[in-house]
């Protein structure tokens with residue numbers, strides 16, 4: 105028996121962390137685990153249930169084969185612990201806060217994964233990033249500029265991606281995510 109990888113992607117500030125937090129209990133009820141990422145971000149700025157490490161620690165972990173997936177973006181390195189493969193093997197679903205850029209490599213390793221793309225009205229996105237206050241204005245602008253690389257073309261190049269709009273209340277997005285996981289076809 106094997107579980108399914110659910111790969112949640114979307115622009116910085118689209119609400120991935122918020123959605124995972126809000127849906128955590130109900131995901132657990134469905135046998136879906138949320139993996140804790142390893143990030144080279146200072147602990148006080150992690151802003152999510154992630155493990156903050158130095159670049160050197162990250163490199164050591166990577167050399168030891170600690171990660172099932174890893175990528176670099178926004179000046180940071182991200183690792184997804186290898187234990188997700190054990191969880192999947194024992195039948196649990198695993199939800200990963202992923203990277204749009206790394207989607208092709210992730211699909212190679214997990215061809216049957218469910219990809220959920222979180223979107224938000226661009227006018228709202230910048231406001232949410234500013235209100236979050238985790239990055240400087242320059243860093244926010246860099247993150248917004250990064251979106252130009254993906255925007256429209258992601259769901260065209262990957263038609264099996266399920267698009268989830270988070271421009272409205274978070275509770276609605278939670279319901280849509282759970283519906284998508286329970287029954288992927290209607291949310292295509």
Ligand SMILES: Nc1ncnc2c1ncn2[C@@H]1O[C@H](COP(=O)(O)OP(=O)(O)O)[C@@H](O)[C@H]1O
Nearest residue numbers: 116117118119120121122232236270272273274
């Ligand atoms: N549906 C929503 N309505 C209003 N604010 C939201 C909503 N979803 C997320 N936010 C806020 O937007 C900001 C960015 O959300 P976050 O979860 O950190 O995004 P991401 O993990 O995708 O970068 C946070 O301050 C969060 O509280």
Ligand SMILES: O=P(O)(O)OC[C@H]1O[C@H](OP(=O)(O)OP(=O)(O)O)[C@H](O)[C@@H]1O
Nearest residue numbers: 114115116117177182201202203204205
């Ligand atoms: O290739 P991309 O789709 O642009 O993604 C790059 C990285 O940015 C996000 O992480 P992070 O948690 O640092 O940013 P966020 O919380 O601002 O989304 C996302 O989860 C990826 O790890």
